[in-house]
Amino acid sequence: MTKYILxxxxxxxxxxxxxxxxxxxxxxxxxxxxxxxxxxxxxEQLAIVKAQYGLDQPVFIQxxxxxxxxxxxxxxxxxxxxxxxxxxxxGQRLAPSMQIGAQAMIVGTVLGILLGAVAAIRKNTWVxxxxxxxxxxxxxxxxFVLAVLLQxxxxxxxxxxxxxxxxxxxSSVLPTLALAALPLGNVARFMRTEMVDVMSSDYIELAKSxxxxxxxxxxxxxxRNSLIPVVTIIGPMAVSVMTGSxxxxxxxxxxxxxxxFVKSITTNDYPTIMGLTIFYSFLLVLVILIVxxxxxxxxxxxxxxxGGKE
Amino acid sequence: xxxxxxIPKEKFKLLHKxxxxxxxxxxxxxxxxxxxxxxxxFSNKVAxxxxxxxxxxxxxxxxxxxxxxxxxNTQRVEYSNLPPKIGNLDIPGFNGMQNMDGKSxxxxxxxxxxxxxxxxLGTDYLGRDLLSRIIYGTRLSLIVAVxxxxxxxxxxxxxxxxxxxxxGKVDTFLQRIIEIVSSVPNLVVVILMxxxxxxxxxxxxxxxxxxxxxxxxxxxRAQTFQLKEQEYILAARTLGESSTKIATKHLIxxxxxxxxxxxxxxxxxxxxFEAFLSFIGIGIPAPNASLGTLLxxxxxxxxxxxxxxxxxxxxxxxxxxxxxxxxxxxRDAFDPQSSD
Numbered sequence: 001m002t003k004y005i006l007x008x009x010x011x012x013x014x015x016x017x018x019x020x021x022x023x024x025x026x027x028x029x030x031x032x033x034x035x036x037x038x039x040x041x042x043x044e045q046l047a048i049v050k051a052q053y054g055l056d057q058p059v060f061i062q063x064x065x066x067x068x069x070x071x072x073x074x075x076x077x078x079x080x081x082x083x084x085x086x087x088x089x090x091g092q093r094l095a096p097s098m099q100i101g102a103q104a105m106i107v108g109t110v111l112g113i114l115l116g117a118v119a120a121i122r123k124n125t126w127v128x129x130x131x132x133x134x135x136x137x138x139x140x141x142x143x144f145v146l147a148v149l150l151q152x153x154x155x156x157x158x159x160x161x162x163x164x165x166x167x168x169x170x171s172s173v174l175p176t177l178a179l180a181a182l183p184l185g186n187v188a189r190f191m192r193t194e195m196v197d198v199m200s201s202d203y204i205e206l207a208k209s210x211x212x213x214x215x216x217x218x219x220x221x222x223x224r225n226s227l228i229p230v231v232t233i234i235g236p237m238a239v240s241v242m243t244g245s246x247x248x249x250x251x252x253x254x255x256x257x258x259x260x261f262v263k264s265i266t267t268n269d270y271p272t273i274m275g276l277t278i279f280y281s282f283l284l285v286l287v288i289l290i291v292x293x294x295x296x297x298x299x300x301x302x303x304x305x306x307g308g309k310e
Numbered sequence: 311x312x313x314x315x316x317i318p319k320e321k322f323k324l325l326h327k328x329x330x331x332x333x334x335x336x337x338x339x340x341x342x343x344x345x346x347x348x349x350x351x352f353s354n355k356v357a358x359x360x361x362x363x364x365x366x367x368x369x370x371x372x373x374x375x376x377x378x379x380x381x382x383n384t385q386r387v388e389y390s391n392l393p394p395k396i397g398n399l400d401i402p403g404f405n406g407m408q409n410m411d412g413k414s415x416x417x418x419x420x421x422x423x424x425x426x427x428x429x430x431l432g433t434d435y436l437g438r439d440l441l442s443r444i445i446y447g448t449r450l451s452l453i454v455a456v457x458x459x460x461x462x463x464x465x466x467x468x469x470x471x472x473x474x475x476x477x478g479k480v481d482t483f484l485q486r487i488i489e490i491v492s493s494v495p496n497l498v499v500v501i502l503m504x505x506x507x508x509x510x511x512x513x514x515x516x517x518x519x520x521x522x523x524x525x526x527x528x529x530x531r532a533q534t535f536q537l538k539e540q541e542y543i544l545a546a547r548t549l550g551e552s553s554t555k556i557a558t559k560h561l562i563x564x565x566x567x568x569x570x571x572x573x574x575x576x577x578x579x580x581x582x583f584e585a586f587l588s589f590i591g592i593g594i595p596a597p598n599a600s601l602g603t604l605l606x607x608x609x610x611x612x613x614x615x616x617x618x619x620x621x622x623x624x625x626x627x628x629x630x631x632x633x634x635x636x637x638x639x640x641r642d643a644f645d646p647q648s649s650d
Contacts (some may be wrong), residue, residue: 011489019494026506078325127403142582144589145623148609243497249591251609262590263526273505289544295521 005293012285017067019281020274024066027270028059075275078264086275090257096166097245103176104241105234108138108183113230115184116191117223123196131188137278138185143244147178149252164253175252179244183237190233194226228298235291239284316447347567350643357639360632371449379430380439382446389437395428403617431621434607443599444621450600451581451629454514454524457575458580461519463524467569469523470530471557481531487573488524496521500583504592514593518580528573533568537561567644574637576632585626601626 050056069076075086080235112135137222154160154174165171198204199222207217246258253259256275264272341349352358370377393408431440460574473484500517507513537543537560546556581601587593588602596603601622608619 015490015494018490019498023502026502029506075533078413134630136634140578140634142630144586145605145626148605148612148619148623151609152612152616152619211564239495239497243586246497247586250590261501265501266591277502281495282499 001296004296008216008292012289015285016278016282020067020070020278021063023274023277024063025059027274039060070278075278076271078269078272086272089260090275090279093255093257093260096172097249097258099249100172100175100179100254100256101238101241101245103172104179105183105238107301108180108237108241109178109187109234111180111189112184112187113223113227115188117195117218117226119188119192120195120199120222120226121218123199131192135185135188136191138181139189140185141181143178143182144247144251145199146181147175147248150174150178151251152190164251166252166254171252171254175245175248175254178248178251179241182240182244186233186237187230187233194229195222198222198226230296231291231295231298235288238287238291242280242284252303263306311360312335325419328584329557347643351639354639354642357636357643360636360639361440361634363628364636366647367448368452371452372447374445374449378439378442378445380442382438382442382599384438386437388431389427389429389433390435391611391615391618392429392433392437393615394430394432394440430486432615432617434618435611440618441602443604444601444625447599447601447604447622448625448632449554450511450594451584451626452600454518454584455458455577455580457511457515458518458522461571462523462576463569466523466526467530467562467565470527471534471561471565473527474531474534475553475557475561477535485531488527492524494521501592504587509592509595511594514584514587518583522576522579526569526576530565533565535560537564571637571641571644574633574640578633578637581626581629581633601629 047056054062057065066076073087075090078084078086078089115131115134119128122128151174155162155164161174162171204217204221207221208214212220242258245256246261248254249256249258250262257279260272261276261280263269264276272293333573351361388580429441430441431444434440434443469484473481499521503517503520504513507516543556543560546560551559585601585602588600589606591606592601593602594600604622605619605626608615608622612619
């Protein structure tokens with residue numbers, strides 16, 4: 001297990017290194033600099049500004065500098081946002097994104113588990129059909145479509161929640177709901193399949209024949225064993241929640257990193273794009289790594305290699 | 311050895327040919343694999359409905375220039391932001407009435423449109439026909455989906471087959487590449503590609519295909535590993551068939567179910583990313599319509615003109631739901647064991 005974790009961490013750094021390098025060179029391939037359009041700058045001024053940002057150096061030196069900065073946790077400075085360091089920009093905007101992301105994951109996963117479990121217990125009844133229908137809706141409808149609809153009805157028409165505001169918990173409800181739909185659908189569906197499998201296994205029969213109540217069988221045996229595989233899809237789900245978060249934050253004007261990312265893309269703020277790309281990649285890769293390790297810890301069959309499987 | 315008991319001759323009875331034939335005709339006709347798949351697919355009502363829905367959408371998209379009532383990019387500023395109206399039908403929401411200062415007025419009369427003029431889904435802020443824009447937007451989404459899936463196949467299929475067929479060092483090497491590529495988040499690749507390449511159809515397709523082929527390659531590889539142990543492959547090898555011929559004649563036909571199922575999951579993914587990119591403004595450039603840009607425009611105007619948001623949101627959702635459900639249906643049809 002330790003060897004496995006070490007190997008994965010090595011891969012994590014390798015991946016990040018590759019992403020950072022690719023991002024850097026791709027950004028350098030783009031024609032012009034952020035100052036190209038500022039005609040008011042005289043050639044001398046331009047040279048000074050370029051020197052200030054280190055853009056007068058050969059590309060390779062710039063690359064080494066950038067990578068050196070990365071190791072010290074320096075992501076460069078933004079061109080657009082008052083020369084603020086990118087790390088500072090991210091730091092300021094991390095909290096809202098984390099909040100709605102975490103809320104969405106928790107709400108989606110918990111409701112998904114319940115929905116999937118209920119569907120499996122009441123298999124082939126209308127409850128099952130309804131649950132399947134809900135999970136298909138959650139899976140299929142893109143988070144930004146849902147966000148727009150929620151904003152229109154719950155915020156604008158019925159005025160239950162603010163349209164686009166970020167101050168208290170109230171304002172995080174709609175973005176959370178919009179983002180929670182996908183994990184909900186995913187988990188519900190996965191949970192149902194797993195639970196149906198588990199419910200037909202021998203140990204459930206045994207538990208039933210020992211005279212346990214239905215409730216006991218479900219909570220003590222079925223639910224627990226069906227939950228293990230659900231852990232595997234948490235990683236990919238976190239990734240899609242982060243993807244969705246970019247637009248959802250924009251729709252609800254939440255000052256998070258997703259909104260920042262979109263803004264920097266539309267304003268060609270390259271250092272911010274690069275910094276956020278690397279930061280996003282880091283988060284995503286880290287989440288997947290943690291989930292994989294967790295899964296290995298929970299499920300002994302994986303820890304023992306393939307020996308225990310089937 | 312056990313002694314075979316002697317059976318007296320009288321116990322044997324000569325059957326007549328007639329009985330034989332009768333017995334055979336009683337059995338159901340044997341189905342080929344594809345027929346079986348078709349039967350299972352069409353017995354699934356949900357999947358059939360989705361197939362029909364998507365079929366209609368594909369037809370409308372293919373014949374968009376004929377079907378669309380107006381040119382999607384023609385601007386008629388004097389007719390901007392007209393509500394939906396279908397002929398002279400008086401259906402609430404589709405009668406061209408608009409709420410202005412608390413009064414319901416005929417928006418078409420207000421702008422002085424001649425009597426025969428009507429827009430089924432209304433017009434946008436530049437007076438472009440929304441229905442035509444949605445038809446063209448859907449067409450674009452479907453084109454992106456088909457192209458992305460094709461590119462996906464072109465990269466993923468050979469990659470997976472080579473990796474699975476060769477095995478050993480080649481496989482290890484190819485799998486390391488996949489491991490690295492797949493650890494880079496889709497979103498990051500897509501956005502980087504969109505920044506580097508000029509926004510447009512081609513770059514969207516490339517960006518999506520670059521991230522999606524990995525799943526395809528992985529599935530194909532796993533399947534190839536199983537298939538290559540089969541007797542018929544061994545037979546083909548013994549007979550001296552070349553590797554390419556084995557791949558095209560034996561492997562690909564047997565991989566077809568995997569390919570079709572995976573394709574059905576690539577399509578909604580591609581449609582999602584296209585709409586997503588267009589929604590945040592780095593996808594399809596103006597003036598061309600995409601479901602993402604239409605929804606984004608609709609969202610900006612929904613306070614006063616909610617109809618502009620409804621149509622693209624609905625169509626996009628329907629496409630996504632239908633492709634997902636059809637994908638499920640196809641998976642169940644190809645591999646009945648996968649469902650309970």
